[in-house]
Amino acid sequence: MSIRAELKYKIMKDYGAPVLMAFQNVRRRKPRPTPAAFGSPLDSNQRLKEILSRHYFLSRYAPGVKKVAWVTSGAPVELLRAFDFYTIYPENHSALVGAKKQGADYCGIAEGDGFSQDLCSYARIDLGHMLSGKTPAGKLPKPDLLFCSNNICQTVLYWYKAIAHELDIPLIHFDAPFVTTEQTEADINYMAQQLQDMIPILERVSGRVFYLNIFEEILERSMETSKTWGAILDAMKAQPAPMTIFDAFGHLAPIVSLRGLPVAQDYYHILMDEINTRVTQGIGAISDERYRLIWDNIAIWYKVRFLATFFAERKMNFVTATYTNAWAETTGYLDVKDPWRSMAKTYGQIILNNNLKHRLDLMKGMIKTYAVDGMVMHSTRSCKPYSVGQFDLRKAITADLDLPAVILDADIADERVWSEQQIQTRLEAFCETLEGSKYG
Amino acid sequence: MLRFSKHEITINEIIKNMNIPDRSEYLKGLAQTGQKIMGVLPALYPRELLWAFDIHAAEIWDPPGEILHANAHLQTTICPVVKKSLEFILKEPQTINAGYLFPHTCDSLQNLGTQVKDLIGVSLPIYTFYNPKGRFNNTTIKYYQDILINFQSILEASHGPLEPEKLKAACVLSHKIDTYLMVIQQARMTDHLSLSNHEYFTLMRAQEYLLPQDYLSLLEQVNILEKPAEFSRARLMVSGILPPLPEILVFLDELGVSIVADDLLAVSRRIPKFAMDPPGSPLDYLTDRFFVLPPCSTRGGDLDERVHYLSNRLKESKAHGLLFDMVKFCEPELFDHRLLVKTFRERKTPVLTLETELEDHISGQDKTRIEAFTERLFEIVST
Numbered sequence: 072m073s074i075r076a077e078l079k080y081k082i083m084k085d086y087g088a089p090v091l092m093a094f095q096n097v098r099r100r101k102p103r104p105t106p107a108a109f110g111s112p113l114d115s116n117q118r119l120k121e122i123l124s125r126h127y128f129l130s131r132y133a134p135g136v137k138k139v140a141w142v143t144s145g146a147p148v149e150l151l152r153a154f155d156f157y158t159i160y161p162e163n164h165s166a167l168v169g170a171k172k173q174g175a176d177y178c179g180i181a182e183g184d185g186f187s188q189d190l191c192s193y194a195r196i197d198l199g200h201m202l203s204g205k206t207p208a209g210k211l212p213k214p215d216l217l218f219c220s221n222n223i224c225q226t227v228l229y230w231y232k233a234i235a236h237e238l239d240i241p242l243i244h245f246d247a248p249f250v251t252t253e254q255t256e257a258d259i260n261y262m263a264q265q266l267q268d269m270i271p272i273l274e275r276v277s278g279r280v281f282y283l284n285i286f287e288e289i290l291e292r293s294m295e296t297s298k299t300w301g302a303i304l305d306a307m308k309a310q311p312a313p314m315t316i317f318d319a320f321g322h323l324a325p326i327v328s329l330r331g332l333p334v335a336q337d338y339y340h341i342l343m344d345e346i347n348t349r350v351t352q353g354i355g356a357i358s359d360e361r362y363r364l365i366w367d368n369i370a371i372w373y374k375v376r377f378l379a380t381f382f383a384e385r386k387m388n389f390v391t392a393t394y395t396n397a398w399a400e401t402t403g404y405l406d407v408k409d410p411w412r413s414m415a416k417t418y419g420q421i422i423l424n425n426n427l428k429h430r431l432d433l434m435k436g437m438i439k440t441y442a443v444d445g446m447v448m449h450s451t452r453s454c455k456p457y458s459v460g461q462f463d464l465r466k467a468i469t470a471d472l473d474l475p476a477v478i479l480d481a482d483i484a485d486e487r488v489w490s491e492q493q494i495q496t497r498l499e500a501f502c503e504t505l506e507g508s509k510y511g
Numbered sequence: 512m513l514r515f516s517k518h519e520i521t522i523n524e525i526i527k528n529m530n531i532p533d534r535s536e537y538l539k540g541l542a543q544t545g546q547k548i549m550g551v552l553p554a555l556y557p558r559e560l561l562w563a564f565d566i567h568a569a570e571i572w573d574p575p576g577e578i579l580h581a582n583a584h585l586q587t588t589i590c591p592v593v594k595k596s597l598e599f600i601l602k603e604p605q606t607i608n609a610g611y612l613f614p615h616t617c618d619s620l621q622n623l624g625t626q627v628k629d630l631i632g633v634s635l636p637i638y639t640f641y642n643p644k645g646r647f648n649n650t651t652i653k654y655y656q657d658i659l660i661n662f663q664s665i666l667e668a669s670h671g672p673l674e675p676e677k678l679k680a681a682c683v684l685s686h687k688i689d690t691y692l693m694v695i696q697q698a699r700m701t702d703h704l705s706l707s708n709h710e711y712f713t714l715m716r717a718q719e720y721l722l723p724q725d726y727l728s729l730l731e732q733v734n735i736l737e738k739p740a741e742f743s744r745a746r747l748m749v750s751g752i753l754p755p756l757p758e759i760l761v762f763l764d765e766l767g768v769s770i771v772a773d774d775l776l777a778v779s780r781r782i783p784k785f786a787m788d789p790p791g792s793p794l795d796y797l798t799d800r801f802f803v804l805p806p807c808s809t810r811g812g813d814l815d816e817r818v819h820y821l822s823n824r825l826k827e828s829k830a831h832g833l834l835f836d837m838v839k840f841c842e843p844e845l846f847d848h849r850l851l852v853k854t855f856r857e858r859k860t861p862v863l864t865l866e867t868e869l870e871d872h873i874s875g876q877d878k879t880r881i882e883a884f885t886e887r888l889f890e891i892v893s894t
């Protein structure tokens with residue numbers, strides 16, 4: 072660790088980042104007008120932007136002070152935190168690129184270098200970034216370590232292998248057996264052992280020693296943060312719901328990428344307070360909530376605003392989503408007294424690593440508890456584990472619960488896949504059915 | 512005895528001449544005798560355990576016929592192996608009577624297994640088998656043994672207790688088959704085998720549906736030449752999931768190109784990299800066998816190791832070029848493909864990539880590309 076780099080990092084953390092935030096606040100003084108269909112935006116949005124900008128800003132100064140790890144969204148990051156890695160989430164970064172409608176551009180770079188257009192666009196965007204250095208976040212540090220788990224998909228393993236090879240850096244993979252009926256003791260032991268096997272490698276890469284008590288503290292914090300996130304999502308049961316799921320897609324970022332850090336824990340307390348106040352005062356996220364919807368699959372990042380407005384104008388609000396729920400669903404298994412096995416249960420059973428019966432039951436439960444009137448499924452070209460099975464899920468749900476549903480064919484971050492006319496037609500037809508079914 | 516085919520004869524004649532029974536006729540015949548038959552999806556599974564329970568594993572990779580009903584269950588961007596398999600399963604064929612096994616190979620097959628079991632529903636039981644991913648170490652080996660034991664208990668629940676002697680015998684049989692296959696592969700690489708491209712892959716793929724004893728008898732009949740054949744043909748190695756379409760294989764034969772080595776999931780990647788000791792303890796044998804398979808994208812294997820393996824194969828077989836026959840939408844292969852192509856191009860190995868949706872016919876455009884590629888191979892032959 073160089074003293075110069077450490078000093079620079081400290082200065083940037085204590086002075087540079089606050090100055091940047093203040094500067095951004097001045098620039099943002101004139102917010103975009105909120106369409107009439109929406110209620111007033113959450114005050115927490117401001118804090119969220121600050122946290123994320125600060126995280127990306129500081130990352131540039133991390134090399135030389137902290138080791139940098141690129142991590143997948145479902146990986147047990149708590150272990151890395153115990154070694155003080157600076158973590159970057161390429162999926163998050165790809166979503167950011169997608170939201171800025173630059174996905175096709177980055178994908179094109181990866182495709183130009185030989186990656187197929189049929190690969191997940193998060194991966195292509197990230198590989199495009201790796202090959203070109205381009206990023207809307209200014210500059211991202213090169214990783215010292217890659218950490219992935221196939222508990223969300225096998226894709227991340229193939230993708231991270233490609234980066235590891237290109238950058239010639241170590242890759243730690245946490246193999247999470249798919250849960251076809253239920254986790255077996257062998258599955259749990261296997262995952263628990265893998266986590267412990269990682270310690271010497273992480274010590275070597277980070278140059279730090281593992282302390283169980285520090286790790287337990289991090290785990291505790293992570294648990295508490297996920298619980299708060301779960302409580303925030305629970306609050307969406309209120310009618311009207313205090314935020315839309317499109318807001319939640321944004322507020323999800325800290326639980327994904329800053330999990331285990333005090334900043335995420337503090338942030339969700341702020342958000343929770345604001346949400347609770349809204350619920351108590353009966354303030355809704357949209358001006359007139361008549362219909363409540365569930366969203367399935369990852370967001371269509373480049374069309375979040377379009378979709379939010381489209382539905383809000385029709386008095387429809389998304390109050391729950393399988394996607395946002397993923398970072399709250401299994402944290403109940405975490406147990407500091409049994410860290411390794413409890414992490415195996417938590418990380419091994421997340422929605423994308425669990426069978427479709429589990430997903431069906433989960434969705435049906437959400438539809439009931441959130442008083443949902445209709446379902447929108449995003450069938451995304453990128454994501455096989457999220458999308459394969461959706462047609463039959465829809466069939467089972469609509470048959471059992473008599474719920475109007477629509478499937479949108481699109482992509483998470485590659486805007487070239489979007490077909491405005493086809494989607495508009497489908498959405499109009501869905502809205503008509505929904506209106507007819509509730510008030511018709 | 513296998514014979515070298517004349518190019519003008521048709522694909523069906525080739526199979527007939529080689530005395531390899533037709534897949535569906537053979538399985539129908541077996542089912543009529545009361546044989547338990549399990550439909551097994553790609554790719555890696557402990558076949559020996561099934562055999563020990565007297566269950567015949569009939570593999571489902573690319574069943575013929577149009578994809579119709581599967582389209583109601585799967586998106587257009589799902590690979591044809593998955594779609595064709597589902598189409599086959601939806602027909603509830605009589606030949607499959609002991610259930611379906613979904614090994615954990617990729618995201619699409621992973622989800623298809625639970626989709627068929629939990630959402631679509633078929634009258635037969637659905638089994639799954641997890642194949643560990645990534646780099647392997649002692650933790651993985653221990654886990655793989657646990658998976659085998661667990662799978663055995665699951666089979667015992669429906670098929671009665673396992674007779675240890677039967678498992679031992681199944682391992683011995685499997686070992687013999689592997690040994691023959693390794694010899695045949697070696698013979699192919701060194702021109703000690705007089706089989707056309709299509710004949711060779713028909714032989715290799717017959718293991719997907721023949722009873723192990725029948726397959727072994729077939730392998731025993733393969734004529735390994737004492738001296739290498741005179742060879743003026745261009746030599747090619749093929750990588751991907753399945754061998755190229757029969758029409759492509761025949762076309763390559765016509766052009767004077769022999770596929771002398773492969774890195775196909777359905778073929779070489781399921782044959783141990785090197786000869787194994789005869790089975791002692793079945794559990795150890797099955798475990799070792801899994802870990803000595805060649806590097807494979809679907810197991811999340813190391814890229815350097817894969818490059819190294821392919822280089823060695825190219826060298827050993829003296830192949831002049833490399834053909835990547837990519838199944839459309841196959842993520843595991845597509846990720847590795849970019850580095851493999853780059854590496855071999857840099858080494859000046861001619862490389863051709865074809866994309867297949869497992870259609871019945873080769874397109875005019877692909878034919879032209881193959882012809883142009885072949886010319887490059889012959890330039891090397893003549894230098």
Ligand code: SF4
Pocket residue numbers: 162191192193194223224225226227369423453454455456457483
């Ligand atoms: S979008 Fe799907 S396939 Fe892509 S990284 Fe995420 S989980 Fe994996």
Ligand code: SF4
Pocket residue numbers: 553590591592593616617618619620752809838840841842843844
């Ligand atoms: S072809 Fe590729 S994507 Fe399709 S089933 Fe095989 S491994 Fe999976």
